[in-house]
Amino acid sequence: MEDDDDFLMISALQHLAFCERQFALIHIEQVWAENRWTAEGKVLHERVDVVRHESRRSFRQEFGLSVRSLHYGLVGRCDLVELSIDKEGRVVEAIPVEFKRGRKKEDDEDRVQLTAQALCLEEMFNTVVPYGEFFYLQEHRRSGLEIAAALRSRTAGLVERARLLRAEGRTPAAVYSKRQCDNCSLLELCMPKKVGAGAKAVGRYMASQIAASRVTRERQRDEGAEGEVSS
Numbered sequence: 280m281e282d283d284d285d286f287l288m289i290s291a292l293q294h295l296a297f298c299e300r301q302f303a304l305i306h307i308e309q310v311w312a313e314n315r316w317t318a319e320g321k322v323l324h325e326r327v328d329v330v331r332h333e334s335r336r337s338f339r340q341e342f343g344l345s346v347r348s349l350h351y352g353l354v355g356r357c358d359l360v361e362l363s364i365d366k367e368g369r370v371v372e373a374i375p376v377e378f379k380r381g382r383k384k385e386d387d388e389d390r391v392q393l394t395a396q397a398l399c400l401e402e403m404f405n406t407v408v409p410y411g412e413f414f415y416l417q418e419h420r421r422s423g424l425e426i427a428a429a430l431r432s433r434t435a436g437l438v439e440r441a442r443l444l445r446a447e448g449r450t451p452a453a454v455y456s457k458r459q460c461d462n463c464s465l466l467e468l469c470m471p472k473k474v475g476a477g478a479k480a481v482g483r484y485m486a487s488q489i490a491a492s493r494v495t496r497e498r499q500r501d502e503g504a505e506g507e508v509s510s
């Protein structure tokens with residue numbers, strides 16, 4: 280990766296695994312909306328996402344560890360990584376642990392996230408990461424995930440797909456799915472049920488929302504820049 284802008288956030292792969300349109304709205308159009316689930320997730324991660332580490336000679340826990348892969352062009356942050364260390368101080372095993380609200384999901388976006396973290400850790404520590412773990416809040420226990428070949432190739436495929444969509448700057452059309460859309464933070468902006476007969480109106484509405492979102496971001500950036508200059 281030559282340019283920082285070429286890197287993809289691991290969260291972008293989760294959005295893409297969930298819905299291509301959601302990925303494009305967030306990572307191409309730069310639209311974001313908070314809902315109950317994203318807000319709860321944020322609070323949970325703020326609780327665990329404190330950069331600190333606990334260590335013994337042969338074992339270390341790193342919380343809020345930043346990770347990256349030059350090979351895949353990925354960056355992200357792990358809630359927790361447990362490292363086993365040999366006598367020479369080399370990392371011989373790394374286990375990423377993700378804290379999640381709710382319960383284990385049918386869809387694979389959480390598994391893609393953990394796999395992407397594992398790929399980053401393998402490159403960073405020159406080791407193999409055969410499995411990771413989830414801690415789902417409602418289950419009150421850890422559950423393991425094998426970082427299997429199928430998940431690795433699914434994740435690598437999503438990296439390629441994300442790059443293609445980003446290069447094309449294309450936002451796929453909405454296709455309503457109750458299971459996905461009713462849990463989507465962008466439902467009100469996307470309005471998937473109205474696409475079709477009302478597509479033009481929806482298009483105009485989306486364009487106005489995207490423009491408004493850009494103006495807000497630019498204003499926040501300008502205010503931030505002014506703050507930096509005056510401080």
Ligand code: SF4
Pocket residue numbers: 297298299300301304453454455456459460461463464465466469470471
């Ligand atoms: S509302 Fe549905 S189609 Fe629209 S971004 Fe969300 S999941 Fe995708």
